[in-house]
Amino acid sequence: MKKIYRELVELPGVSSHEKYVRQYMREHLEPLSEEIVEDNLGSIFGGVNLDKDGPIVMLAGHMDEVGAMVEEILPKGTIKMLAIGSVNPVVAISQHMDIILDDGTRVPGVVGAKPPHLLRDNQTKQVSSFDDFFLDIGADNYQHAIDLGVKIGQQIVFRNDYTESADGKKIFSKAWDDRFGCAMSLDVLEDIKKEELPCKFYAGANVMEEVGLRGATTSSFKIRPDLFIAVDCSPCQDTFENTTVGGTLGEGFLIRFYDPRAILHQGMKKFIEETAKKNNIKFQYYKSLGGTDAAAVQLSREGVLVCTIGMPARYIHSTTSIIHKDDYSAVKSMVMAMLKELDFNKIQEIKNNA
């Protein structure tokens, strides 16, 4: 995998704090694109093949990751945290987290856990919200934290760097959800040949997905796609439950046929199945309990054909996650194969096939 994947997961970018990820995206999109489109909330895309008489196809990841914000600096110099995105508070205990100061420097901290010696019997299972603990940055008191540069509203990110598994096939890191999709946009833009594209193509990433698909709502309004592809990580159930529609690591990209916010358009489903089979790309059906940016774009303007090409990932929305390199190949091959087919006739055929 290209080094953009590693560089992107290691950047900090809790929802509304996508600045460093956006800068990275801009630097890498500019040399690959004929036009850069940025909306007023900060989602950013590069367009290619724009003089083609073809439909507009849009590919997006999302820049934000789950984490926290500084809610309050307490008198003892500890930090009260506000969860951003859906994070089970249990996973935060005892973790290393960094506050990102206004100038970008990191203030390291640990989430303080009460040792068993200090717990009364009835307190052992009482972590139910971020209010049950605090971030300890080693500040002696309130003023010391202020002097270090800490301010209310700054982002707090998990520290779990990119690590390969012993067999070299899987990669552990924070923020696969969804720097994977951001990197995939750059990856595809870099490798797709203009001559193979029957469509105008925009690829990039949205802001604020984790707090309600906000960036996709505005970026798709601006770009007006005829067809939208979200590339996003979906949680695998394979280590927890036996189900064939819950995602298994290494078994191919996910056809998200159902989620509560977007049921896959039946014509799109046929198009995806046919394209995957024709190109021998491994896929699995996936039923999700959450939504992706596709749900927001589906309802943009007069309605848009959308799909999510899902990347299986274990343990997302926690402090870390795992992906498989074979699934990376499946997602990328699938996106490239779809792009080569999407002319006006294919779009019409997809609509007629519903």
Ligand SMILES: [Zn+2]
């Ligand atoms: Zn996501």
